Amino acid sequence: MSDESELIYKLDDNPSNKESFFAAIQHVLASFIGVITPTLIIGGVLGLGDEIPYLISMALMVSGVGTIIQAKRPMGIGAGMICVQGTSFAFLSSVLAAGFIAKANGGGPDEILALIFGVCVLGAFVEIFVSQFVDKLKRVITPVVTGTVITIIGISLIKVGFTDLAGGQWLLTNKPELFASFDNLFLGALVMISIIAAHKYGNQWIRLSSIIIGMIVGMIAAMMMGKVNFSAITHVESVISLPIPFKYGFSFDIAAFIPIALIYLITAIETSGDITANCMVSKQPIAGKSYIKRIKQGILGDGVNSLIAGVFNTFPNTTFSQNNGVIQLTGIASRFIGVWIGAILIIMGLFPHIGALFRAVPNSVLGGATIIMFATVAIAGVKILTHVELNRKNMLTLAVSFGMGLGVLLVPEVVNTISVNIGGDLGAIVKSIFGSPITASGLSVILLTLFLGDYPEQYNPIIQDFPIDEEISKGIKN
Template identity: 55%
Template structure:
């Protein structure tokens, strides 16, 4: 470890530290296990809803493979593309509504599954350029994306993800035994194990906390009968990526909702990158911070471009991996290279992914619950750094009220046009837009403006 990590007692490995291969693989596996279900779930949902079952194995393989390449780019930062941090790229849930809407447009016209995929990947391909262009103007958008706004967005991301973690802990969406005592006990066992191991003073124990927790939970699930190993499906040994395998199509009606979600995804990415900078003990203001944001958002856009080209749905920087960084104390970007290689291998050899899919949902839920909570805590930490005057508290209150209100009552907008539902049926979207709009229209209090100006001129960049 170098001076960077020694000056940050919470970190075992700082951003530029190079862990030994064994330590790096352990850290990388925990990121992969934390995100694996999140990467493959959107293809599963989209495939089942649009009737794409015959193509699902290939879609899942490409999702994993593209996530690996995108994660590698973010960590390696070639030609300034990427943030140079652990920014695991995964299939974005935010695009589900818009992607399904595009699929239904083709389906209503009598299109085949191949026609549906051609339309989806066509509009997503052009939509990726929205994010690529926005990445070049991140510095000028700082009035829109202030620490107050990013803190609100990160907190909403964490709170929204907590619902996913709790659902898994209970047994999974629509599980027949949802909330069964056995499920709750397994989730609690994993949760408690990770918390106790994370408090250890031994770096190796803390580094392995999530893997050990998942292993203990899986073992307990096997003894209790919850984990019954299933025969592996008949899958090809290798899945090779083929550009535009299903063709290419475009429709403005399908494109506009997707383009707007790319804008929202950019705001989410800025929030995730800010949390990552903070956890990695890097500045969250100044020129170096802006350069990381530019590279990170550009990396997201390039990852989405690759995704559309190779039959994967749009990617984004996964917030839960900030929770893994906080839990393990490993912020080394070199671990991101290992993560990328592992994900690529999982996509290239689909049988490996089929094995990981057998981990019971309650076991995964116990692990992800604490990590998603860490994301929300990171958002609160950023909010605590902002001047919490009357104006700021009003923006926070309104944004949380709108965002969490949508999350608490998801059918609120279902009487409105479908396009409105697709765009705003999300706590992150509604709460984030509320924060941005109020931050623009509400005047700054004069005393706060003077204090902030004085702080900016006195702080070295």
């Protein structure tokens, strides 16, 4: 593109098949790792083992179906734009907490996944409901609330990434003498250095693919060091993965549901920011009735896609932001590209060997990439908070909320002891709500925002709450 502010193909243009395919491939490359990484992390931490390839297949297929729904907007569901779908890192802590609840009750992989998908299916209705009132929630969902929760999410996930970098949770539990070995730390550091180098010396396409590049470099080094478990690939029995509704069953636990429901609320607002950025780079209105309608339908699409995800054995879906950068770089905003992206993801999901290949990636390689990705989530939250006026009310709200969230994260024994003293189902509920740093800080910041203060009426949280990728901001300035 000679002028980044111009579009080669506008929202309703339909490029040729050749142009559509190559544009779609670029979107898939930008989002592929983001689509499968949450499944890899959840599967590894919860010890889901042989189920991981199937779960990755379902993540790809449902991501593809959700992306097509967002692009085609059937029955008014979806934003009618290129909104690539995948599991947000915001859900990881709450999903892992639900899995640990099932595991603590003696459940195996089937019971763990039945509980996770059960609460995720029901939680999707929270986002579906919120989608119809998102423009009326600005008194509750302010930059203080979203910034605090997203920052705490990122901070709490860094522990997961750093544990993987040193070898993974299984190694820490079963073979602690090998945890944080030189080999593991070398591989994790190599991935991180490769990602940094791609950002410093690469062009825009290399920067967009930096996570993939880093993991490929780490994987090659791991193969040379004999650290890749090829049996994970060769032992896959089925050639095709077929979606089976509720393959692992369906169960529910209120203690697991509450944190998930809170994250659905937060991601609904996050999606509105991503769609707003998409509107900007796609030259669509960011004010007025048509804009609000698009936001509502986009969040509704996220909710419906998350419902489909839970039914077909994968984790909640939300709109990815990195694909807005691809639109800006290519100058192709055509929503028909979304159909091509979805079709490619569905085809990839049909083959479980793709999931098995990523299961063979050593934890330290994955950790080298995810620690950067998780820290970026925290920084995004901090960036939101830079829009906040640090007056007396906001400072008190932030202090209490961060104090509660970080306190629970650093000293979990406090909540554990309280829940034991209470005992019974009530004790379990208290532990689930206040034992998660996300819900502890999230509920604190929401209640204090309602009790202490209001945000200026002229502030539009849908447009201004969320940071925009660097590549996108350049086009907006132009």
